[in-house]
Amino acid sequence: MRPGLCFKRGAFSRGSETPAVKASGMRKTIEELGRRLGGLEVHTEPGLRLSYNFDATGRRGEALGVVFPEEQGQLATVVREAGRLGLPLFMRGAGTGFSGGSVPVGGGLVVSTEKMRKVFSFAPEEGTVEVECGIVNNELQCFLEPRGFFFPSDPASLKVSTIGGNIAENAGGPRAFKYGVTRRHVRSLVWIAPSGEILETPMEGPAALLAGSEGTLGVIYSARLSVLPLPEAREVSLVLAGSDENAMRTASALLAGGLRPGVMEFIDSKTLGCVGEYRSVRGLDTGESCLFLEFDGPLRDVEAQSRMLDDFCRRERLFKISARGRVESDILWDLRRSISPSLARKxxxxxxxxxxxxxxxxxxxxxxxxxxxxxxxxxxxxxxxxxxxxxxxxxxxxxxxxxxxxxxxxxxxxxxxxxxxxxxxxxxxxxxxxxxxxxLGLLFREGEIRMQQGVRSAFDPAGFINPGKYFSGICS
Ligand SMILES: Cc1cc2nc3c(=O)[nH]c(=O)nc-3n(C[C@H](O)[C@H](O)[C@H](O)COP(=O)(O)OP(=O)(O)OC[C@H]3O[C@@H](n4cnc5c(N)ncnc54)[C@H](O)[C@@H]3O)c2cc1C
Incomplete structure (x- = not known):
């Protein structure tokens, strides 16, 4: 690991303080913050705070206070006052993150976006929708679907994770293969700079860096997103391929043969077996690795792709389950989305x-x-x-x-x-x-890491927004 690089951590990173002294100092600061926020309550009840200590990794931090702003002005005030007080601030969507991004490591204030989930506007002629950051991805999909549209970014956590969290992590998902990751579908942001200033900017310049910044550069309040008309048809297939090697060979051969699935997922035999214990679907207990595919688009194209897949599977003697109607497709999608819960249960x-x-x-x-x-x-x-x-x-x-x-x-x-x-x-x-x-040192040279730290400091010189993330582990 490359030694010697240390990210500036803000007022509460003084090395001489014990954790207890630090926490007690922060508690006093949180009381002061409560006075400055006026009508917005800072929750300090131990039971409530406990659930904000973790994300999906199970890593633990210490939420010394939790706030639930309900609109842009309140959110900006929280950021501004926390910055003035040097209080570490951790943004949190639904806490489904798998890298500890929202965990209040070292202690601090957690800002939950769960009370900001409005849809402000929908413009079908432009293919855009404007939403608050706390809206759950699937709430947005449910809003769009009856109107004939969908939001292409669909992490497998879509039933829980928020659009703010999806943007901050630049989330991918099964459909990213065809449609790309979240950043591609964000047209503009309203965001709060660490100074507390509210900025409304297209996804160019500084705002572009917010997507994928893991909550370390600024706070996303709302986003204008690109949405697409629902495809005329979708067909989902599960192709059992025997070994892992054969599944990978099959994936390459399908693409080389001209198939263009919107979704192409690999599931190894042990994982498929584990899902089979959780959900009973015929064919899942075969001990084989598989590919999960979806074709979407005009009906004629989907039918043509489906026939090509049939021919391929017949030639290669591969077993395939397919579903076209909504009900059957949902069964296969539920199966795909239950991989993480079924492993977690085991x-x-x-x-x-x-x-x-x-x-x-x-x-x-x-x-x-x-x-x-x-x-x-x-x-x-x-x-x-x-x-x-x-x-x-x-x-x-x-x-x-x-x-x-x-x-x-x-x-x-x-x-x-x-x-x-x-x-x-x-x-x-x-x-x-x-x-x-x-x-990080495995990926980047020292100079490259220093450049990234420079960007971070340009946004947040005091380093109070989401400290302890990304750079901190490379301190010697
Ligand atoms: C079962 C399961 C399946 C998953 N599948 C996928 C998948 O297919 N693809 C994928 O990419 N990820 C996946 N994930 C990981 C996770 O769901 C994504 O990273 C998701 O985008 C996190 O959203 P969240 O609302 O839960 O954010 P959180 O976990 O609460 O926060 C994530 C990060 O975003 C920051 N943040 C949150 N809101 C804001 C805001 N308004 N402004 C600034 N920063 C903010 C936080 O500080 C934190 O750093 C999965 C997780 C689970 C548990």
């Missing part, structure tokens, strides 16, 4: 890493991952958006078994080293947050 601790590689390297990567896990005696499950090279690598373990946790950490280190050596990225979509920051 293991006490789920270590979830996501990496990205060129499609042609995925087969080798999957073989390496399974062999490294076997060597270390770990229970490993792989799935992901293979169309755009994104693999989710899950280890089911138990954080109370310390020796097994050390082996898991060793595994994660080997995984990241291998991925970096193969020209891949440490995060396909879940971000760096507080879980991967110590591996």
């Amino acid at each position: 293991g006490i601790t789920k270590i979830n890493e996501d990496v990205a590689l060129p499609l042609g390297r995925l087969g080798d990567a999957v073989a390496f991952i399974h062999s490294a896990a076997r060597e270390l005696g770990l229970d490993c499950y792989i799935f992901g958006h293979c169309g755009d090279g994104n693999l989710h690598v899950n280890i089911l373990t138990d954080r109370r078994r310390h020796e097994e946790m050390s082996r898991s950490e060793l595994f994660v280190g080997r995984l990241f080293e291998k991925v970096a050596a193969m020209g891949g990225s440490l995060s396909g979509e879940h971000g760096i947050g507080m879980t991967k920051n110590r591996y």
Whole structure:
């Protein structure tokens, strides 16, 4: 790891303070903030604060106060006053993040967006909708669908995660293969600079950097998003491919043969078996790896692609389940979206890493991952958006078994080293947050990290917005 780089952490990062002294200082500051916010309550009840200490990683921080602003003015006041008081501020959507992005590490104020979920306007002729940051992705989809539109960014967490969180993480998802990640669908933002200033800007210049900034540069209040007309037809298929290698070979052969699925997901045999225990669908108990595909577009194109897939599967003797109507398609989509919950149900601790590689390297990567896990005696499950090279690598373990946790950490280190050596990225979509920051040196040279720190300081010189994330782990 590259030593010596240290990100400025703001007023509460003085090394000489013990955590207790720091927390007690912050509590007083939070009381002062409460006085300055007037009508907006700062919640300090222990039961309420507890649920804001974590995100989906299970990593823990300490929410010393939680606020629920309801409109732009309140949000801007919170940011301005927290900045004046030097109080660490952590934005939180739904807390589904897989890299600890919203965890109040080191203690501070959590700003929840859950009371800001309005749809301001919908302009079908322009293909845009303007929403507040706290709206849940699926609430937006439910608003759009009866009007004949959809929002193309669809993380598998869409039933829970918020548009603000999706933008801050530049979320991907199954449909990103065809439609691209969230940033591509954001036209403009209303956002609050760390000074408290409200800015309304198109997705150019500074605002463009907010997408994927993991909540470290500024606070997103609302967004004007691009939406698309619903496709005339959609067909979902599950193709059982036998081994992992054959699944990857099949994915490449389908693309080389001219198929253009909107969704192309890989699910390894263990993961499929685990989903089969959770949801009973015929064909899931075969012990085979599979591809999950969706074609969408004009009916004639979908039918043509479907026939090509049929021919391919017949030639290669692959078993396929397909669904075209809404009800049957939903069953297959529910199955895909229940992968994470079914794994979480099976293991006490789920270590979830996501990496990205060129499609042609995925087969080798999957073989390496399974062999490294076997060597270390770990229970490993792989799935992901293979169309755009994104693999989710899950280890089911138990954080109370310390020796097994050390082996898991060793595994994660080997995984990241291998991925970096193969020209891949440490995060396909879940971000760096507080879980991967110590591996940044595998991806970037010292000078490149310093440039990124410079950008961060230009936005937030005091470093009070989401401290302890992205850069902090590389401090020596
Ligand atoms: C079951 C499951 C499936 C998932 N599938 C996918 C997937 O397919 N694709 C994918 O990309 N991710 C996926 N994720 C990860 C996660 O859902 C995404 O990162 C999502 O975008 C986080 O949204 P959230 O509202 O939960 O944000 P949070 O977890 O609350 O926050 C995430 C980050 O965004 C920041 N943030 C939140 N709101 C704002 C705001 N208004 N202004 C500035 N910063 C803000 C936070 O500070 C934090 O750094 C999955 C997670 C789960 C649990």
